[in-house]
Amino acid sequence: MPSLTQPIASLPAEPSISADRRLMERRKALLGPVYRAFYSEPVHLVSGSGVWLRDAHGNTFLDAYNNVPSVGHCHPHVVAALATQAAKLNTHTRYLSEVVLDYVEKLLRTCPSALKHAMFTCTGSEANDLALRIAQHASGGTGVVITKFAYHGATIATSQLSPGDGGASIVAPHDRTVDAPDTYRNGGNGADDFAESVRRAIDSMTENGIKPAALLIDSAFSSDGIFFPKPQVMQKAAAYVKAAGAVLIADEVQAGFGRFGNAMWGFQHYGLEPDIVTLGKPMGAGHPIGGLIVTPEVIGSFAARSGYFNTFGGNPVAAAVGIAVLEVIESESLMDNARTVGAYLGSRLRQLQHRHPIIGDVRNCGLYFGVEFSDESQTGQSLASATVAFVNEMRRRGVLISSCGPEGNILKIRPPLPFSQANADQLVETMDGILSRR
Amino acid sequence: MPSLTQPIASLPAEPSISADRRLMERRKALLGPVYRAFYSEPVHLVSGSGVWLRDAHGNTFLDAYNNVPSVGHCHPHVVAALATQAAKLNTHTRYLSEVVLDYVEKLLRTCPSALKHAMFTCTGSEANDLALRIAQHASGGTGVVITKFAYHGATIATSQLSPGDGGASIVAPHDRTVDAPDTYRNGGNGADDFAESVRRAIDSMTENGIKPAALLIDSAFSSDGIFFPKPQVMQKAAAYVKAAGAVLIADEVQAGFGRFGNAMWGFQHYGLEPDIVTLGKPMGAGHPIGGLIVTPEVIGSFAARSGYFNTFGGNPVAAAVGIAVLEVIESESLMDNARTVGAYLGSRLRQLQHRHPIIGDVRNCGLYFGVEFSDESQTGQSLASATVAFVNEMRRRGVLISSCGPEGNILKIRPPLPFSQANADQLVETMDGILSRR
Numbered sequence: 001m002p003s004l005t006q007p008i009a010s011l012p013a014e015p016s017i018s019a020d021r022r023l024m025e026r027r028k029a030l031l032g033p034v035y036r037a038f039y040s041e042p043v044h045l046v047s048g049s050g051v052w053l054r055d056a057h058g059n060t061f062l063d064a065y066n067n068v069p070s071v072g073h074c075h076p077h078v079v080a081a082l083a084t085q086a087a088k089l090n091t092h093t094r095y096l097s098e099v100v101l102d103y104v105e106k107l108l109r110t111c112p113s114a115l116k117h118a119m120f121t122c123t124g125s126e127a128n129d130l131a132l133r134i135a136q137h138a139s140g141g142t143g144v145v146i147t148k149f150a151y152h153g154a155t156i157a158t159s160q161l162s163p164g165d166g167g168a169s170i171v172a173p174h175d176r177t178v179d180a181p182d183t184y185r186n187g188g189n190g191a192d193d194f195a196e197s198v199r200r201a202i203d204s205m206t207e208n209g210i211k212p213a214a215l216l217i218d219s220a221f222s223s224d225g226i227f228f229p230k231p232q233v234m235q236k237a238a239a240y241v242k243a244a245g246a247v248l249i250a251d252e253v254q255a256g257f258g259r260f261g262n263a264m265w266g267f268q269h270y271g272l273e274p275d276i277v278t279l280g281k282p283m284g285a286g287h288p289i290g291g292l293i294v295t296p297e298v299i300g301s302f303a304a305r306s307g308y309f310n311t312f313g314g315n316p317v318a319a320a321v322g323i324a325v326l327e328v329i330e331s332e333s334l335m336d337n338a339r340t341v342g343a344y345l346g347s348r349l350r351q352l353q354h355r356h357p358i359i360g361d362v363r364n365c366g367l368y369f370g371v372e373f374s375d376e377s378q379t380g381q382s383l384a385s386a387t388v389a390f391v392n393e394m395r396r397r398g399v400l401i402s403s404c405g406p407e408g409n410i411l412k413i414r415p416p417l418p419f420s421q422a423n424a425d426q427l428v429e430t431m432d433g434i435l436s437r438r
Numbered sequence: 439m440p441s442l443t444q445p446i447a448s449l450p451a452e453p454s455i456s457a458d459r460r461l462m463e464r465r466k467a468l469l470g471p472v473y474r475a476f477y478s479e480p481v482h483l484v485s486g487s488g489v490w491l492r493d494a495h496g497n498t499f500l501d502a503y504n505n506v507p508s509v510g511h512c513h514p515h516v517v518a519a520l521a522t523q524a525a526k527l528n529t530h531t532r533y534l535s536e537v538v539l540d541y542v543e544k545l546l547r548t549c550p551s552a553l554k555h556a557m558f559t560c561t562g563s564e565a566n567d568l569a570l571r572i573a574q575h576a577s578g579g580t581g582v583v584i585t586k587f588a589y590h591g592a593t594i595a596t597s598q599l600s601p602g603d604g605g606a607s608i609v610a611p612h613d614r615t616v617d618a619p620d621t622y623r624n625g626g627n628g629a630d631d632f633a634e635s636v637r638r639a640i641d642s643m644t645e646n647g648i649k650p651a652a653l654l655i656d657s658a659f660s661s662d663g664i665f666f667p668k669p670q671v672m673q674k675a676a677a678y679v680k681a682a683g684a685v686l687i688a689d690e691v692q693a694g695f696g697r698f699g700n701a702m703w704g705f706q707h708y709g710l711e712p713d714i715v716t717l718g719k720p721m722g723a724g725h726p727i728g729g730l731i732v733t734p735e736v737i738g739s740f741a742a743r744s745g746y747f748n749t750f751g752g753n754p755v756a757a758a759v760g761i762a763v764l765e766v767i768e769s770e771s772l773m774d775n776a777r778t779v780g781a782y783l784g785s786r787l788r789q790l791q792h793r794h795p796i797i798g799d800v801r802n803c804g805l806y807f808g809v810e811f812s813d814e815s816q817t818g819q820s821l822a823s824a825t826v827a828f829v830n831e832m833r834r835r836g837v838l839i840s841s842c843g844p845e846g847n848i849l850k851i852r853p854p855l856p857f858s859q860a861n862a863d864q865l866v867e868t869m870d871g872i873l874s875r876r
Binding site: 020023024026027029030031032033034035036037038042043044045046047048053066068069073074076078079082083086087088089090091092093094095096097098100101104105108116117118119121122123124125126129130132133154155156157159165280281285286287288294296299300302303306307308309310311312313314315317318 | 458461462464465467468469470471472473474475476480481482483484485486491504506507511512514516517520521524525526527528529530531532533534535536538539542543546554555556557559560561562563564567568570571592593594595597603718719723724725726732734737738740741744745746747748749750751752753755756
């Protein structure tokens with residue numbers, strides 16, 4: 001795949017644009033009206049390797065967005081594990097299989113010893129849905145505290161806990177939303193108030209006769225705008241939750257598997273002791289694997305009253321793929337890379353911020369970045385429109401990123417973990433080129 | 439893999455039993471208390487091919503149970519498609535990809551032309567969960583009619599529509615259960631009453647101010663005991679549902695993909711015109727694929743108010759695998775085989791019924807069989823215990839089946855579709871051997 005010295009993508013010629021338009025029409029006819037594509041000129045991809053993606057017109061893109069292939073696109077070690085196990089055996093957890101137990105052992109070694117059991121689903125949505133059922137049994141309660149623009153999944157139950165999902169979500173009357181710990185606006189006061197907000201949410205439940213079930217937190221506050229509050233604030237919020245008899249669920253679907261650089265899991269970065277940890281996206285590098293890790297105390301009351309079976313969840317192929325992903329994270333020192341390249345990219349983006357006042361804030365933990373556009377006077381348009389235009393121009397120049405936050409003004413940058421300093425340079429220089437042109 | 443002339447499995451020797459027991463203990467320590475294994479002596483599988491599975495002790499089992507690998511275990515064409523696409527590209531539906539559109543075209547060609555769009559999930563549970571959301575939007579209602587011992591999934595929403603799931607499910611006050619169309623007991627009167635039961639359930643909703651949303655029906659009534667009622671009865675029930683402005687959801691997660699032999703989908707066997715068809719299990723031969731097919735009318739109101747994105751659902755690898763599964767069903771004439779071997783196995787099982795009065799009923803459509811144990815005087819124990827003992831003895835003799843139904847007295851036989859006449863003979867002769875011994 002290309003080195004930085006190769007030319008980055010240029011605008012596709014007319015004929016290929018109309019080919020992509022025909023593809024979009026065919027897509028709409030077949031997939032119907034619900035599916036959305038990224039970018040004003042959607043990308044028609046045909047292959048991927050490492051941090052690189054290639055489209056049908058021969059253009060190459062630097063992937064600075066996709067956290068699912070966190071070990072790199074189409075990693076040969078993962079593909080080999082997938083192909084080998086799929087050719088040998090692929091059944092389910094109602095038969096005995098050693099590979100799934102080997103996987104659990106490997107997974108649990110990355111966690112505090114209180115988390116003793118793993119259960120498997122196929123998606124992060126299913127993992128959060130199951131975590132919610134478990135929390136309800138363990139606490140005897142129903143009320144869940146989430147952040148105001150959270151996203152926790154696409155099942156009926158988790159979509160009600162996902163106000164960040166395009167406004168379609170209706171939070172149930174027994175749940176409560178709190179402001180995300182905003183470390184930027186108002187001098188970061190919102191972040192420090194987070195624990196008190198959680199306490200007030202729990203008090204409001206009990207005042208209304210609702211028993212609290214859980215605090216469900218995405219460790220990177222991915223939809224809310226990507227924040228990394230002080231560990232003490234998070235610990236204080238967790239303490240309120242546990243004191244109320246509710247369960248702490250660390251949603252690591254976005255943040256987990258080493259992206260934070262300084263820890264395998266986001267909750268470790270904050271020094272939290274969750275009762276349930278939910279997993280997804282990077283877990284299988286694109287293979288549909290989700291799951292959760294749980295304490296014996298919390299799973300006990302669920303097990304006493306309920307069963308759970310997921311036909312594909314934890315099957316031998318999923319387990320073989322899961323092991324391969326963990327092996328690549330170790331053998332290629334991807335956590336170290338997330339930390340060192342994350343620090344390098346952070347310093348380069350902060351240099352960019354000094355030269356371009358539209359950048360109000362650069363925040364990151366490892367290779368998870370939020371870059372907030374904030375000075376409307378710089379843009380000549382709304383911040384949301386400026387952000388969309390910027391993301392589209394990045395795509396035109398061969399770098400894939402996206403945006404998030406309630407106002408859509410925050411760049412979401414979370415590349416595959418093998419992202420190098422040279423990749424970081426290309427990302428920053430492409431951003432600089434666009435911002436300098438304004 | 440073995441022919442019928444090879445010896446079938448014998449009892450594992452003592453050392454391997456204790457090895458399996460250690461494995462069970464390790465499993466309980468790692469997976470926790472929720473996971474259940476099949477059989478009093480769980481099977482420790484290591485490889486599979488076609489209709490055969492092999493355990494860690496070198497024993498071979500005839501698989502007469504698993505409908506997920508419906509094209510046969512580890513089918514080389516499916517494995518090759520999986521490995522090839524996984525090595526090339528595995529992203530998601532927010533980029534354009536031709537393979538997912540090729541898959542939808544292939545899938546829609548198996549359906550009535552009114553069903554124009556496909557959407558993808560990773561499991562049948564997610565498919566039913568999404569179908570429910572769509573039905574609620576399309577109908578403006580909330581009430582769902584299901585059968586009394588139905589199973590439709592493991593998410594919070596679908597588990598509430600799954601009273602057949604070990605008794606843990608609590609059906610919501612706005613939903614209604616109806617007796618399954620029992621074609622055996624009371625001379626099959628229950629089956630003929632099915633449409634009236636559905637009508638009464640809908641009337642009961644409207645009398646209580648509940649707007650009906652859907653009739654959700656597993657085309658094989660898999661958990662209720664496996665029934666194949668008259669098409670006219672099903673059509674009448676569907677007409678009541680549509681007249682009430684509710685949506686007909688055909689849950690084909692168990693029955694679909696050619697198993698019925700005379701049709702690709704169970705709803706076609708009944709001559710129904712569903713608004714939504716939900717898919718899962720055999721769709722990816724073990725790869726986690728689920729989805730639904732829907733009319734433009736029904737998806738329209740959902741699309742107007744809601745988005746849906748499933749990170750892994752409909753990704754290029756899932757699509758390549760889905761195509762390969764459909765190709766194998768065609769190229770190996772598996773539907774034809776399900777019909778002819780289904781008919782052969784049916785006649786042999788009915789011969790068995792004449793000689794063994796414990797068999798009260800043999801019912802099937804293609805290669806989906808329910809064999810009901812009914813004469814308690816024959817067993818010396820409860821029918822449920824006799825059925826469990828029978829299923830365990832089948833496993834001991836090298837043939838894998840299971841049981842179902844509210845009373846657990848119905849053998850569930852639904853082998854991979856390449857099941858041959860010789861495989862059917864082995865199944866029937868093994869059953870005969872056990873029943874003759876009584």
